[in-house]
Amino acid sequence: MLRGFWIAVFLLVAISAAPAADGLNVKIGYLGTADKTETISLIAMPAANDGVAGAELAIDDNNTTGKFLKQSFSLQEVLLKENDDPAAAVAKLADSGISLIVTDLPAGMLLKAADAGRQRGLFFFNAGATDDRLRQEDCRANVIHTAPSRAMLADGLAQYLVWKHWTRWLLVVGSHAHDKLFADALRRSATRFGAQIVQQREFKDTGGARRTDSGLVQIQSQIPLFTQSAPDYDVLVAADESQVFADYMPYRTSQPRPVAGSAGLEPTTWDPAFDQWGAIQLQSRFEKKFSRWMTALDMQAWMAVRMVGEAVSHANSDDAKAILKYMEGPDFALAAFKGRKLTVRDWDLQLRQPILLADGRTVVSVSPQEGFLHQYSELDTLGIDRPETKCKLK
DSSP, X not given: OHHHHHHHHHHHXXXXXXXXXXXXXXXXXXXXXXXXXXXXXXXXXXXTTTTHHHHHHHHHHHHHHHGGGXXXXXXXXEEEOTTSOHHHHHHXXXXXXXXXXXXXXXXXXXXXXXXXXXXXXXXXXXXXXXXXXXXXXXXOTTEEEOSOOHHHHHHHHHHHHHHXXXXXXXXXXXXXHHHHHHHHHHHHHHHHHTXXXXXXXXXXXXXXXXXXXXXXXXXHHHHHHHTTTOOOOSEEEEEXXXXXXXXXXXXXXXXXOOEEESSSBEEESOOTTOOSTTHHHHHHHHHHHHSSOOXXXXXXXXXXXXXXXXXXXXXXXXXXXXXXXXXXXXXXXXXXXXXXXXXXXXXXXXXXXXXXXXXXXXXXXXXXXXXXXXXXXXXXXXXXXXXXXXXXXX
């Protein structure tokens, strides 16, 4: 009698967990930008498939595990130019039966896409935009963020600098809007963790090529002059998202000081030199498939698509609302070769994740640093915490 009862229970569980007879075919969209930012360093120039390559690798990973559950995944890419309408692109993807879209768009375009897709039940994964406002006053209930916020990046860097007792910062800020936003995040982090900005200087972009036409001799004379007569400082922290000056700072400052921020020691979600916690396996598969190194944007897109794969396999559904509900719940966690299970913050839909600190050749450290404690998760010492959030998901 008892044996028959457990057989019946087993059959019920198996039936409820089994996929539909025809299986699930999950279509994922990718909205990216056609134009890539030019960099000072030739070897740092982003590849044409930066970001989408990571999404394609995750599609392979999803299909590897999905075949046992009769689940298949595919990716449809759409690239936008600066003046293209993201709402029209979203409508095109929706008409193709896509309700889950990974994006690498500027903040303004992402908000237009999210608002256009909300009425059609579409959900987005922000893999590119670091703007804090997307997790604050401009947050959306249909946007999950796998890209870190500027606050997370700045906090990850600040924790290490404070741990090293490099608490006196010379802050050099570019003249573009994005540079100033990163500077805002760095100032917040300095206050939060006990560092002091002894002086702030602006490096004005006077135009011309990213890679100077005037040669190394002029750079070698200009940068020391720019950094002369500063109050005593431990580290120069650069805010230069526009790629105008920061890479010229290391080894050229007037005083022999380390450089961090947008050059030197940089906070990031991924680095080609990262090889801990099984990361080398992911790096090797990526290099074999695309014949190049995996970037932070690739990783952020990979995590977004893998999140979909994890949620589909557990929810046994391709319904976007069911997938999002599972991701927001307590049972969701993503294994992403970072030594911790990654989860979603329910107050702003930001993916919790460690921040790597890399110097271009090695990963120097990983934040959160030892000693920075939190009552719920040490990962919540990075970025905007629940008590300080301005996000009201809508």
